[in-house]
Amino acid sequence: MNDGFRRLLVLLAVFCFAFFVVFVVRKIQGGDSLMDILPSSASENGFESHQHTLRNKPSMNLKDVEVLAAINAESAALVRAVVPSVVSIDTTGIRRERIRDLYGRTWVQPRAVQGQGSGVIVTEEGHVLTNHHVIQGTPRIRLTMHDGSIHSARVIGTDPAVDIAVLKIDSKGPFIPLKFGESSKIEVGNTVFAIGSPFGLGTSVTEGKISAKKRPFSDSQVDLLQTSAAINPGNSGGPLINILGEIVGINSRIYSTNRDSPSFQGIGFAIPSNAAFKTMKDILDRGRPVRGFLGMAMEDLDPMTRKEFGYNERAGARVTAIVPNSPAMQAGLKKDDIVIRYQGKKIPSMRRLIFLIQQSKVGADVAIDIWRAGVKHNLTATIGEMEDFNNETSETEEDKVQKRLNTQAVLRAIGIVVSNSTKLDSSTRRYGVVITRVNPDSDLRGKLLMGDIIHAINGVRVTTAEDFLTRLAASASVQNTELIIQRGKSTLHITISPVREE
Template structure:
């Protein structure tokens, strides 16, 4: 054989072998097996053939309980969502700031808000949170069917964080029944309905995780739940398995203050507190507070030793308003109140809340400790506003004996200022304590830099508003201040300022 032709055949054999090797490798990369290549079967042609299962993994009879729960949950949601509305608000907020020359300016800024609400009457009354509509006069409601209505604010209570709206115009409104939150038990299943982030109707479920959660800026103890809520859910209903409202969703717990989000803990205002507030607003145009007319303080070890009191609960009465329901009932200074309507009293905040939530003219029973023995006292609850107005009228008749504003403020010893631009950007509201006078009894209790947000539960607007209301209140009655210090909030009670 010609040597040249032999070399040609060898090169051709090498080329063919290389080509076949590359072909086999590529086929195997595409998922073909060596046998598929040898037999000439193309596995890619099988990709168009598939067989789906026609039966589920379990039969319906195997999961009858879960199927029933599934169907009942869907039925509950279908019955509830037509009563839930999405709330959009718009208004103008006036912000104070100082320029580089130290001058103070007020600049209006358009603000918008978003929340939820629930229809509770056939006439179109809607319950929501006070903070959803606060400072925003233009309110628009989007209903379940997509229709849009305007609404007006009938009244609100910042201390309970409840507002009552009325849908403008006539229509067929589908209300939800307000349930009895006192019957709610830890572990009960609940559903939260609202419009988180403005997404529209959203339903989450969870359980009642705890009851009687106390917050410094709330007059009522809240329900804690595991139902997921987020910004926009505020004001929506928390319902039980019967579709009854047992709470109004109001807040979440979040470690991220700048961008709060659900972390497994949410809170709702009990329906009983929301219903009482609504009835008061519809009947009187404002919230009604119960009143007994006492000043008191928490017990400390020294007081317990001084009076020989060894009980765990209780608060001490340190003053009584003349002619008040408490005085008429026979309560005295240095009495230790142990329980109120069967509820143990472990701090004065709890007693203040219980008294203010009590129905006016209702009779309440208190267990007290006096001079080594327990006694039962029954008192008739009065109305705080009526009693305060009567005190003011009496004081006006005695104007010559009344302390002037400057004397009251000097005696209390607080000098306040409006928050600066930097403090406002950090969320500081109300007024800031600039100085505490040397003779003030509040030294050690309050600090410079503390923010005072409310006087007797009403938000403070500015330093002039604060001084006027503090002087008017402290000259005739006990006065409560809401204090914010960093991330902490608490309240202190000032005794009336009297002439020396």
């Protein structure tokens, strides 16, 4: 290489170096760092990393949200204190379904069924409160505790009308129970927590408010609490607790527009703790639910009845019949009296009055204010018990035979055939019987259709075909009888006029 060419290369190198130095100086003066100027290393897949600067301080100072922080801490402490008393329930049993083929032949086929729900321990001995529909027809019951241990349990007693069941854990205690709170003292807007095992996922806690009280349902003899705390299938039977960790309700059902696959839509319902506690005490003390009894048939007031009797007040329920030798007769109540107050409480409907009577303590004296032919009277009645009254008025064998004949005559006149429904999913919280035939000469032909599902009779839920037919015959022979039926997605109210025996 000659000297002239060597000098040219040296000058070119000096020029490039000087250009690079000037470029770097200008970049630094413009605010760039040396790392920004140098090419970054690329990953094997060609991705070039990005610079990212994270915030290292929260948006709020802890001292500025001390109240919220305290609520968070207290909510967590509350949940830690109560979840050991909540159990997950798994049930297995056999359901017998009646199958019919294309040729009209029928047979009974057993089918294994499984269910899930929740429960709450209410005694140190291991008594568990849950819903009747959670354990209905399922002889094998398995409880999973919060610590993961599994125990078998047996049914002590149930009350389908309130949808409460009492179980007993077979293992030895002591267990950690929750205390009952006063549901009568809870207010709309109070904070509550629903605890259970939705969809069998394990212990879950949701928070909400008491949205309303005294929500009536045709298939429940108690008015329910409405809550915004999320309740889903599997939550049934779990506790609704207040901020003290007390049971104020037993989660029971949800409102859903999708009957086939119900899920939470912001409206859940719970059985008030006072009603659940009374039912539990009756079952533990006497082996069955005990309800107050006065012995009178009643009906709600309609505009025509008000006009006929000259009664203009909104509250009240009319007495349509008095059972002979009943507490109502002994108290001086008469047919066509209008009950306007019970123990000082206004009576908005027949259903509310029945609930108050049934929840009254047997043997207690109760004050009843009535309206009779334009004059108000104050009466006192002593609450009896239906079971005791039935035992005292036992029938002779001849009476029993005649009663069976009369019952059959009434049912023939009504002209419908029903069977236990196998189409209802327990997650819908609905009970009932299905109409399998309406006789051609039945007076109800056109009103009732084959496939209709009857949920309640006179406001009382229906659980079995035998129970329905017994109550239907007793009611339809003496008074108007109201049926609550489901036809497709519609709920209908059908009234049956008194039926004369053939």
